[in-house]
Amino acid sequence: MGRPPCCNKANVKRGPWTAEEDAKILAYVASNGIGNWTLVPQKAGLNRCGKSCRLRWTNYLRPDLKHDNFTPEEEECILEHHRTIGSRWSLIAKHLPGRTDNDVKNYWNTKLKKKLTKMGIDPLTHKPFSQLVTEYGMISGLPSTGNKNALLHTSLANAEPYLLIKEISRAKAINTQMMGKFLDPFSRNLQWNAMAQFQVMNQENGSSSTSSASSSSFVSPLSYSCERSQIQIAPSSPSECNEYILGDPFSSVDTGQMSECRTPAILLSNKDSVSRPENEKITQLPAKHSTAAADSFVDGILAHDNQMRLDFPNILDEYYDDY
DNA sequence: AAAAGCTCCAACCGCCCATAT
DNA sequence: CATATGGGCGGTTGGAGCTTT
Numbered sequence: 074m075g076r077p078p079c080c081n082k083a084n085v086k087r088g089p090w091t092a093e094e095d096a097k098i099l100a101y102v103a104s105n106g107i108g109n110w111t112l113v114p115q116k117a118g119l120n121r122c123g124k125s126c127r128l129r130w131t132n133y134l135r136p137d138l139k140h141d142n143f144t145p146e147e148e149e150c151i152l153e154h155h156r157t158i159g160s161r162w163s164l165i166a167k168h169l170p171g172r173t174d175n176d177v178k179n180y181w182n183t184k185l186k187k188k189l190t191k192m193g194i195d196p197l198t199h200k201p202f203s204q205l206v207t208e209y210g211m212i213s214g215l216p217s218t219g220n221k222n223a224l225l226h227t228s229l230a231n232a233e234p235y236l237l238i239k240e241i242s243r244a245k246a247i248n249t250q251m252m253g254k255f256l257d258p259f260s261r262n263l264q265w266n267a268m269a270q271f272q273v274m275n276q277e278n279g280s281s282s283t284s285s286a287s288s289s290s291f292v293s294p295l296s297y298s299c300e301r302s303q304i305q306i307a308p309s310s311p312s313e314c315n316e317y318i319l320g321d322p323f324s325s326v327d328t329g330q331m332s333e334c335r336t337p338a339i340l341l342s343n344k345d346s347v348s349r350p351e352n353e354k355i356t357q358l359p360a361k362h363s364t365a366a367a368d369s370f371v372d373g374i375l376a377h378d379n380q381m382r383l384d385f386p387n388i389l390d391e392y393y394d395d396y
Numbered sequence: 397a398a399a400a401g402c403t404c405c406a407a408c409c410g411c412c413c414a415t416a417t
Numbered sequence: 418c419a420t421a422t423g424g425g426c427g428g429t430t431g432g433a434g435c436t437t438t
Contacts, residue, residue, distance in 0.1 A: 089406075089432095111423070127424075128407070163426060174426070179405050182428095 085114070085122045090129055094119055098130055132175045139171035143180055151177055151185060156199040 101117035107130070111123035119126060143151075147169050154165040160181070162174035169177065189196040195205055 087408075124424080125407080132406070160427070175406075178427075183404055
Protein backbone atom coordinates (compact mmCIF):
# COMPACT_ATOMS: atom_id res chain seq x y z
CA MET A 74 0.00 0.00 0.00
CA GLY A 75 1.32 3.43 -0.90
CA ARG A 76 4.77 4.36 -2.15
CA PRO A 77 7.97 2.73 -0.98
CA PRO A 78 9.88 4.72 1.66
CA CYS A 79 12.39 7.24 0.34
CA CYS A 80 15.16 6.13 2.67
CA ASN A 81 15.95 4.20 5.81
CA LYS A 82 15.59 6.99 8.34
CA ALA A 83 17.59 5.10 10.95
CA ASN A 84 20.66 4.61 8.81
CA VAL A 85 21.00 7.98 7.09
CA LYS A 86 23.53 10.54 8.24
CA ARG A 87 22.31 13.65 10.01
CA GLY A 88 23.87 16.83 11.26
CA PRO A 89 26.26 19.27 9.61
CA TRP A 90 27.17 18.78 5.97
CA THR A 91 30.75 18.25 4.89
CA ALA A 92 32.38 19.91 1.88
CA GLU A 93 32.48 16.54 0.13
CA GLU A 94 28.75 16.04 0.57
CA ASP A 95 28.08 19.55 -0.71
CA ALA A 96 30.28 18.84 -3.72
CA LYS A 97 28.34 15.67 -4.48
CA ILE A 98 25.01 17.50 -4.46
CA LEU A 99 26.39 20.34 -6.58
CA ALA A 100 27.83 17.88 -9.07
CA TYR A 101 24.62 15.90 -9.22
CA VAL A 102 22.41 18.96 -9.74
CA ALA A 103 24.81 20.36 -12.32
CA SER A 104 24.55 17.25 -14.43
CA ASN A 105 20.98 16.14 -13.72
CA GLY A 106 19.12 19.21 -12.61
CA ILE A 107 16.52 19.27 -9.87
CA GLY A 108 14.00 16.48 -10.00
CA ASN A 109 13.01 13.81 -7.54
CA TRP A 110 14.96 14.53 -4.38
CA THR A 111 14.42 11.04 -3.01
CA LEU A 112 16.61 9.71 -5.81
CA VAL A 113 19.38 12.24 -5.20
CA PRO A 114 21.10 10.51 -2.26
CA GLN A 115 21.29 7.23 -4.13
CA LYS A 116 22.39 8.74 -7.44
CA ALA A 117 24.79 11.24 -5.90
CA GLY A 118 26.30 8.68 -3.54
CA LEU A 119 25.12 10.31 -0.33
CA ASN A 120 24.01 8.63 2.86
CA ARG A 121 21.41 11.30 3.50
CA CYS A 122 17.64 11.56 3.44
CA GLY A 123 16.31 13.13 0.24
CA LYS A 124 14.50 15.71 2.25
CA SER A 125 17.73 16.68 3.94
CA CYS A 126 19.41 17.01 0.51
CA ARG A 127 16.61 19.24 -0.73
CA LEU A 128 16.92 21.46 2.33
CA ARG A 129 20.68 21.71 1.97
CA TRP A 130 20.31 22.72 -1.67
CA THR A 131 17.42 25.10 -1.10
CA ASN A 132 18.83 26.87 1.93
CA TYR A 133 22.55 26.86 1.25
CA LEU A 134 23.89 25.50 -2.02
CA ARG A 135 21.64 27.15 -4.59
CA PRO A 136 23.93 29.29 -6.78
CA ASP A 137 21.54 32.24 -6.78
CA LEU A 138 21.63 32.61 -3.01
CA LYS A 139 23.16 35.63 -1.33
CA HIS A 140 25.35 34.88 1.65
CA ASP A 141 26.11 38.44 2.67
CA ASN A 142 24.35 40.57 5.27
CA PHE A 143 20.85 41.87 4.76
CA THR A 144 20.72 45.38 3.35
CA PRO A 145 18.57 48.14 4.89
CA GLU A 146 16.29 47.85 1.85
CA GLU A 147 15.83 44.14 2.45
CA GLU A 148 15.21 44.81 6.12
CA GLU A 149 12.55 47.36 5.24
CA CYS A 150 10.98 44.88 2.85
CA ILE A 151 10.78 42.20 5.53
CA LEU A 152 9.27 44.61 8.02
CA GLU A 153 6.68 45.86 5.58
CA HIS A 154 5.58 42.41 4.52
CA HIS A 155 5.64 41.00 8.02
CA ARG A 156 3.43 43.85 9.14
CA THR A 157 1.02 42.96 6.37
CA ILE A 158 0.98 39.18 6.36
CA GLY A 159 2.77 38.04 9.51
CA SER A 160 5.24 35.20 9.63
CA ARG A 161 4.67 33.84 6.14
CA TRP A 162 8.40 33.53 5.55
CA SER A 163 8.25 31.86 2.18
CA LEU A 164 5.97 34.57 0.83
CA ILE A 165 8.17 37.30 2.24
CA ALA A 166 11.27 35.61 0.82
CA LYS A 167 9.73 35.74 -2.65
CA HIS A 168 10.19 39.50 -2.51
CA LEU A 169 13.87 39.15 -1.65
CA PRO A 170 15.87 37.64 -4.51
CA GLY A 171 18.66 35.43 -3.26
CA ARG A 172 17.13 34.95 0.18
CA THR A 173 15.39 31.86 1.48
CA ASP A 174 12.52 31.63 3.89
CA ASN A 175 15.01 30.26 6.40
CA ASP A 176 17.25 33.30 5.95
CA VAL A 177 14.35 35.67 6.44
CA LYS A 178 13.04 33.75 9.41
CA ASN A 179 16.46 33.69 11.10
CA TYR A 180 17.04 37.35 10.42
CA TRP A 181 13.67 38.20 11.86
CA ASN A 182 14.14 36.08 14.97
CA THR A 183 17.70 37.20 15.69
CA LYS A 184 17.72 40.85 14.60
CA LEU A 185 14.48 42.48 13.59
CA LYS A 186 12.33 41.27 16.44
CA LYS A 187 14.80 42.62 18.97
CA LYS A 188 15.29 45.80 17.01
CA LEU A 189 11.57 46.53 16.98
CA THR A 190 11.23 45.73 20.65
CA LYS A 191 14.06 48.11 21.48
CA MET A 192 12.32 50.78 19.44
CA GLY A 193 9.22 50.26 21.53
CA ILE A 194 7.29 48.50 18.79
CA ASP A 195 5.48 45.24 19.30
CA PRO A 196 6.93 42.82 16.70
CA LEU A 197 3.65 40.93 16.55
CA THR A 198 1.32 43.79 15.73
CA HIS A 199 3.92 46.37 14.63
CA LYS A 200 2.17 48.87 16.85
CA PRO A 201 4.00 50.97 19.44
CA PHE A 202 3.74 49.45 22.88
CA SER A 203 2.29 52.71 24.11
CA GLN A 204 -0.57 52.31 21.66
CA LEU A 205 -1.07 48.69 22.69
CA VAL A 206 -1.23 49.72 26.31
CA THR A 207 -3.77 52.41 25.47
CA GLU A 208 -5.87 49.98 23.47
CA TYR A 209 -5.45 47.33 26.10
CA GLY A 210 -6.70 49.75 28.70
CA MET A 211 -9.62 50.77 26.52
CA ILE A 212 -10.54 47.16 25.91
CA SER A 213 -10.31 45.91 29.44
CA GLY A 214 -10.96 49.09 31.33
CA LEU A 215 -7.98 47.96 33.40
CA PRO A 216 -10.03 47.31 36.52
CA SER A 217 -8.05 47.49 39.71
CA THR A 218 -9.06 43.99 40.75
CA GLY A 219 -7.29 40.91 39.55
CA ASN A 220 -3.67 39.93 39.85
CA LYS A 221 -2.93 40.16 36.15
CA ASN A 222 -4.20 43.65 35.73
CA ALA A 223 -2.54 44.64 38.96
CA LEU A 224 0.69 43.43 37.45
CA LEU A 225 0.01 45.49 34.37
CA HIS A 226 -0.56 48.55 36.50
CA THR A 227 2.63 47.88 38.40
CA SER A 228 4.55 47.45 35.17
CA LEU A 229 3.23 50.71 33.89
CA ALA A 230 3.90 52.56 37.11
CA ASN A 231 7.41 51.22 37.44
CA ALA A 232 8.18 51.52 33.74
CA GLU A 233 9.03 47.86 33.41
CA PRO A 234 8.52 47.30 29.71
CA TYR A 235 9.71 43.73 29.92
CA LEU A 236 6.97 42.75 32.36
CA LEU A 237 4.45 44.71 30.39
CA ILE A 238 5.36 43.09 27.11
CA LYS A 239 5.43 39.71 28.76
CA GLU A 240 1.93 40.13 30.18
CA ILE A 241 0.46 41.44 26.94
CA SER A 242 2.07 38.64 25.01
CA ARG A 243 0.79 36.17 27.56
CA ALA A 244 -2.71 37.56 27.23
CA LYS A 245 -2.55 37.24 23.46
CA ALA A 246 -1.12 33.75 23.64
CA ILE A 247 -3.80 32.54 26.01
CA ASN A 248 -6.60 33.82 23.86
CA THR A 249 -5.00 32.53 20.68
CA GLN A 250 -4.61 29.17 22.35
CA MET A 251 -8.20 29.16 23.46
CA MET A 252 -9.38 30.16 20.01
CA GLY A 253 -7.39 27.25 18.65
CA LYS A 254 -9.62 24.89 20.57
CA PHE A 255 -12.54 26.14 18.55
CA LEU A 256 -10.94 25.95 15.14
CA ASP A 257 -12.25 23.23 12.92
CA PRO A 258 -9.17 21.14 12.12
CA PHE A 259 -10.28 20.69 8.53
CA SER A 260 -11.90 23.94 7.50
CA ARG A 261 -9.92 26.10 9.96
CA ASN A 262 -13.11 27.98 10.57
CA LEU A 263 -14.28 28.77 14.05
CA GLN A 264 -16.60 26.20 15.52
CA TRP A 265 -19.19 28.57 16.79
CA ASN A 266 -21.40 25.93 18.30
CA ALA A 267 -18.52 24.55 20.31
CA MET A 268 -17.68 28.02 21.54
CA ALA A 269 -21.28 28.60 22.51
CA GLN A 270 -21.57 25.29 24.33
CA PHE A 271 -18.30 25.92 26.09
CA GLN A 272 -19.53 29.28 27.26
CA VAL A 273 -22.84 27.82 28.39
CA MET A 274 -20.98 25.14 30.36
CA ASN A 275 -18.89 27.77 32.05
CA GLN A 276 -21.95 29.77 32.94
CA GLU A 277 -23.64 26.71 34.34
CA ASN A 278 -20.56 25.98 36.39
CA GLY A 279 -20.77 29.39 37.89
CA SER A 280 -18.00 30.84 35.75
CA SER A 281 -18.50 34.28 34.46
CA SER A 282 -16.94 36.18 31.66
CA THR A 283 -14.66 37.76 34.21
CA SER A 284 -12.86 34.54 34.98
CA SER A 285 -9.13 34.82 35.37
CA ALA A 286 -6.63 33.80 32.76
CA SER A 287 -5.55 30.89 34.88
CA SER A 288 -8.89 29.20 34.37
CA SER A 289 -9.52 27.34 31.17
CA SER A 290 -12.39 29.47 29.96
CA PHE A 291 -12.15 31.54 26.86
CA VAL A 292 -13.26 35.07 27.43
CA SER A 293 -14.06 37.08 24.40
CA PRO A 294 -13.13 40.70 24.66
CA LEU A 295 -16.51 41.37 23.20
CA SER A 296 -19.47 41.01 25.43
CA TYR A 297 -21.62 38.26 24.08
CA SER A 298 -24.11 35.97 25.68
CA CYS A 299 -24.90 32.43 24.73
CA GLU A 300 -27.97 30.33 24.75
CA ARG A 301 -27.96 26.62 24.11
CA SER A 302 -26.88 25.90 20.56
CA GLN A 303 -26.96 29.50 19.65
CA ILE A 304 -24.29 32.08 20.02
CA GLN A 305 -25.12 35.72 20.01
CA ILE A 306 -22.24 37.94 19.28
CA ALA A 307 -22.62 41.63 19.47
CA PRO A 308 -19.56 43.46 18.30
CA SER A 309 -19.96 47.18 18.32
CA SER A 310 -18.54 47.41 14.87
CA PRO A 311 -17.36 45.02 12.20
CA SER A 312 -13.85 46.37 12.49
CA GLU A 313 -13.28 44.75 15.83
CA CYS A 314 -12.73 41.28 14.47
CA ASN A 315 -9.16 40.96 15.65
CA GLU A 316 -10.17 41.42 19.23
CA TYR A 317 -11.79 38.01 19.06
CA ILE A 318 -8.34 36.60 18.98
CA LEU A 319 -6.04 39.13 20.53
CA GLY A 320 -8.31 40.48 23.17
CA ASP A 321 -8.21 40.68 26.89
CA PRO A 322 -8.62 37.29 28.51
CA PHE A 323 -8.83 38.69 31.99
CA SER A 324 -11.93 40.71 32.10
CA SER A 325 -15.22 41.40 30.43
CA VAL A 326 -15.52 44.22 28.02
CA ASP A 327 -17.60 47.22 27.49
CA THR A 328 -17.94 47.08 23.74
CA GLY A 329 -18.59 50.76 23.67
CA GLN A 330 -15.00 51.27 24.70
CA MET A 331 -13.55 49.23 21.93
CA SER A 332 -10.76 50.92 20.12
CA GLU A 333 -10.27 51.16 16.43
CA CYS A 334 -9.00 47.92 15.01
CA ARG A 335 -6.64 47.37 12.17
CA THR A 336 -6.63 44.32 9.97
CA PRO A 337 -5.47 41.54 12.22
CA ALA A 338 -2.12 40.18 11.16
CA ILE A 339 -2.95 36.94 12.88
CA LEU A 340 -5.98 36.45 10.68
CA LEU A 341 -4.11 37.38 7.56
CA SER A 342 -1.35 35.05 8.52
CA ASN A 343 -3.73 32.15 8.54
CA LYS A 344 -2.95 30.33 5.33
CA ASP A 345 -6.55 29.37 4.73
CA SER A 346 -7.85 32.85 5.21
CA VAL A 347 -5.65 33.89 2.34
CA SER A 348 -6.09 30.91 0.14
CA ARG A 349 -9.80 30.39 0.21
CA PRO A 350 -11.97 31.99 -2.44
CA GLU A 351 -14.21 34.72 -1.12
CA ASN A 352 -17.47 32.80 -1.57
CA GLU A 353 -16.05 29.74 0.14
CA LYS A 354 -15.09 31.74 3.19
CA ILE A 355 -18.71 32.69 3.63
CA THR A 356 -20.46 29.49 2.68
CA GLN A 357 -18.26 27.35 4.91
CA LEU A 358 -19.33 29.19 8.00
CA PRO A 359 -21.81 27.21 10.06
CA ALA A 360 -25.44 28.21 9.65
CA LYS A 361 -25.89 28.44 13.41
CA HIS A 362 -24.02 31.70 13.65
CA SER A 363 -25.93 33.43 10.93
CA THR A 364 -27.24 36.02 13.32
CA ALA A 365 -27.02 39.62 12.30
CA ALA A 366 -24.21 40.16 14.74
CA ALA A 367 -22.23 37.18 13.56
CA ASP A 368 -22.78 38.25 10.00
CA SER A 369 -21.35 41.58 10.85
CA PHE A 370 -18.27 39.83 12.13
CA VAL A 371 -17.91 37.95 8.85
CA ASP A 372 -18.62 41.13 6.98
CA GLY A 373 -15.97 42.77 9.06
CA ILE A 374 -13.38 40.25 8.02
CA LEU A 375 -14.37 40.56 4.38
CA ALA A 376 -14.48 44.33 4.58
CA HIS A 377 -10.99 44.37 6.04
CA ASP A 378 -9.90 41.91 3.45
CA ASN A 379 -11.14 44.16 0.71
CA GLN A 380 -9.63 47.20 2.36
CA MET A 381 -6.26 45.49 2.62
CA ARG A 382 -6.41 44.61 -1.05
CA LEU A 383 -7.10 48.23 -1.82
CA ASP A 384 -4.34 49.42 0.47
CA PHE A 385 -1.77 46.88 -0.68
CA PRO A 386 -2.87 45.80 -4.15
CA ASN A 387 0.57 44.73 -5.28
CA ILE A 388 1.25 42.73 -2.18
CA LEU A 389 -1.99 40.95 -1.40
CA ASP A 390 -3.02 40.29 -4.97
CA GLU A 391 0.21 38.45 -5.39
CA TYR A 392 -0.59 36.31 -2.40
CA TYR A 393 -4.01 35.55 -3.69
CA ASP A 394 -2.54 34.66 -7.04
CA ASP A 395 -0.10 32.34 -5.36
CA TYR A 396 -2.89 30.14 -4.12
C1' DA B 397 42.22 32.02 32.23
C1' DA B 398 37.93 29.97 32.49
C1' DA B 399 33.17 29.60 33.32
C1' DA B 400 28.76 31.42 32.15
C1' DG B 401 25.80 33.65 29.18
C1' DC B 402 24.52 35.24 24.65
C1' DT B 403 24.01 35.35 19.54
C1' DC B 404 23.43 33.37 15.34
C1' DC B 405 22.05 30.16 11.93
C1' DA B 406 22.14 25.54 9.77
C1' DA B 407 19.58 21.72 10.34
C1' DC B 408 15.91 19.28 12.02
C1' DC B 409 11.00 18.42 13.35
C1' DG B 410 6.38 17.94 12.57
C1' DC B 411 2.50 19.33 10.18
C1' DC B 412 -0.22 20.05 5.89
C1' DC B 413 -1.73 19.28 1.22
C1' DA B 414 -1.21 17.07 -3.18
C1' DT B 415 -0.33 13.01 -5.36
C1' DA B 416 1.25 8.28 -6.30
C1' DT B 417 0.32 3.53 -5.53
C1' DC C 418 -10.84 4.40 -1.11
C1' DA C 419 -6.93 3.88 1.98
C1' DT C 420 -2.39 4.59 2.79
C1' DA C 421 2.07 6.37 2.31
C1' DT C 422 5.40 9.67 0.32
C1' DG C 423 7.00 14.23 -1.76
C1' DG C 424 7.47 18.75 -1.25
C1' DG C 425 6.58 23.00 1.12
C1' DC C 426 6.16 25.40 5.17
C1' DG C 427 6.72 27.56 9.96
C1' DG C 428 8.57 26.57 14.43
C1' DT C 429 12.29 24.91 17.18
C1' DT C 430 16.83 23.32 18.50
C1' DG C 431 21.90 22.33 18.93
C1' DG C 432 26.19 23.87 18.88
C1' DA C 433 29.93 26.88 17.31
C1' DG C 434 31.69 31.22 18.08
C1' DC C 435 31.68 35.39 20.58
C1' DT C 436 31.16 38.34 24.74
C1' DT C 437 30.82 39.15 29.51
C1' DT C 438 31.75 38.24 34.23
